[in-house]
Amino acid sequence: MTGEEQTRRKRSGRRAGPTSSHDxxxxxxxxxxxxxxxxxxxxxxxxxxxxxxxxxxxxxxxxKDGLFTAAVRDVFAVPDLVATVVAGDxxxxxxxxxxxxxxxxxxxxxxxxxxxxxRSVRSFDGxxxxxxxxxxxxxLGPVVAAFGGGRPDLRASLLGTHLLGVVYMRYVxxxxxxxxxxxxELAATIGEACQSYLTERF
Amino acid sequence: MTGEEQTRRKRSGRRAGPTSSHDxxxxxxxxxxxxxxxxxxxxxxxxxxxxxxxxxxxxxxxxKDGLFTAAVRDVFAVPDLVATVVAGDxxxxxxxxxxxxxxxxxxxxxxxxxxxxxRSVRSFDGxxxxxxxxxxxxxLGPVVAAFGGGRPDLRASLLGTHLLGVVYMRYVxxxxxxxxxxxxELAATIGEACQSYLTERF
Numbered sequence: 103m104t105g106e107e108q109t110r111r112k113r114s115g116r117r118a119g120p121t122s123s124h125d126x127x128x129x130x131x132x133x134x135x136x137x138x139x140x141x142x143x144x145x146x147x148x149x150x151x152x153x154x155x156x157x158x159x160x161x162x163x164x165x166k167d168g169l170f171t172a173a174v175r176d177v178f179a180v181p182d183l184v185a186t187v188v189a190g191d192x193x194x195x196x197x198x199x200x201x202x203x204x205x206x207x208x209x210x211x212x213x214x215x216x217x218x219x220x221r222s223v224r225s226f227d228g229x230x231x232x233x234x235x236x237x238x239x240x241x242l243g244p245v246v247a248a249f250g251g252g253r254p255d256l257r258a259s260l261l262g263t264h265l266l267g268v269v270y271m272r273y274v275x276x277x278x279x280x281x282x283x284x285x286x287e288l289a290a291t292i293g294e295a296c297q298s299y300l301t302e303r304f
Numbered sequence: 305m306t307g308e309e310q311t312r313r314k315r316s317g318r319r320a321g322p323t324s325s326h327d328x329x330x331x332x333x334x335x336x337x338x339x340x341x342x343x344x345x346x347x348x349x350x351x352x353x354x355x356x357x358x359x360x361x362x363x364x365x366x367x368k369d370g371l372f373t374a375a376v377r378d379v380f381a382v383p384d385l386v387a388t389v390v391a392g393d394x395x396x397x398x399x400x401x402x403x404x405x406x407x408x409x410x411x412x413x414x415x416x417x418x419x420x421x422x423r424s425v426r427s428f429d430g431x432x433x434x435x436x437x438x439x440x441x442x443x444l445g446p447v448v449a450a451f452g453g454g455r456p457d458l459r460a461s462l463l464g465t466h467l468l469g470v471v472y473m474r475y476v477x478x479x480x481x482x483x484x485x486x487x488x489e490l491a492a493t494i495g496e497a498c499q500s501y502l503t504e505r506f
């Protein structure tokens with residue numbers, strides 16, 4: 103048993119492996135970030151909600167930024183993203199990319215986390231930059247790199263910007279006709295715009 | 305002198321024509337919406353900040369939505385927008401549209417109002433829908449209509465979504481390389497994506 107688990111056991115009075123502490127922290131973090139915003143949610147409050155010592159949060163995630171990235175990571179964890187986008191006609195890559203994200207976000211397990219993510223981000227706080235950096239760098243960076251165009255950072259940034267805008271309209275504002283369209287139909291509609299950031303010369 | 309002006313004169317002790325009351329309300333509204341968010345700012349607090357009776361706000365703007373739209377209108381008041389986009393090679397329409405907005409937003413008088421607008425909008429409140437409806441309907445609707453493609457509401461909505469995403473990245477998050485690019489260079493970069501919503505078949 104690690105020191106962290108002993109700490110947790112002492113506080114909670116029940117046994118818990120590191121995986122369940124880890125998951126309990128992520129679940130508490132998603133709820134607290136959504137409730138109070140990234141800036142408003144404290145590590146202490148998240149620890150209390152997860153019923154663990156706050157030292158364990160720092161042990162697992164180092165910083166609040168790290169915890170936030172871990173908590174929202176699966177919103178962007180589209181399975182086999184690069185392979186899906188690269189396979190097939192290059193002219194359809196933008197639509198495949200859009201479809202992969204929209205199908206993922208429509209998943210009933212993922213969708214509440216999309217909404218929690220947006221609730222966590224207040225216009226001017228640090229979380230917006232963290233989301234942008236994670237989406238553009240870790241998630242879209244490898245996709246853009248696979249197409250080899252110049253200015254990959256700019257391409258990934260604009261692609262991420264447009265995808266997040268569509269998320270916001272579809273899942274948060276529920277703005278029609280975006281909210282009610284099938285994922286595949288909406289993907290066909292935004293496919294050309296996404297394509298321009300993958301393959302257009304600029 | 306109107307009843308509203310008499311009311312104002314009684315409260316403030318100084319003479320003011322309807323235009324200056326109108327402008328004072330808009331200025332106070334921009335500041336209060338930015339400070340407290342659309343939901344948090346009350347008509348009463350805006351009236352107090354403008355030193356007018358709150359009945360005058362309702363007289364001029366009917367509702368808080370109406371006041372908000374009036375307060376943010378010039379953020380989207382690109383001069384001669386439709387004529388600028390329609391004139392010239394149709395293949396360059398998307399870039400002309402993007403350039404017209406970016407040059408307008410870079411104007412030192414407009415830019416603080418762009419930031420105030422974003423500060424006013426909290427993720428889930430009514431202001432986000434008001435901005436979307438105004439941009440997609442009143443501002444972009446006539447541009448999209450000029451190109452005659454099907455599903456004009458969908459086109460205007462997605463075009464507006466992308467432009468607002470770029471606003472947010474460039475002026476609020478100040479995310480590089482978007483923040484430091486010249487308006488014309490950034491317009492060339494997002495031009496194809498904008499073009500797809502004007503002329504692509506889907």
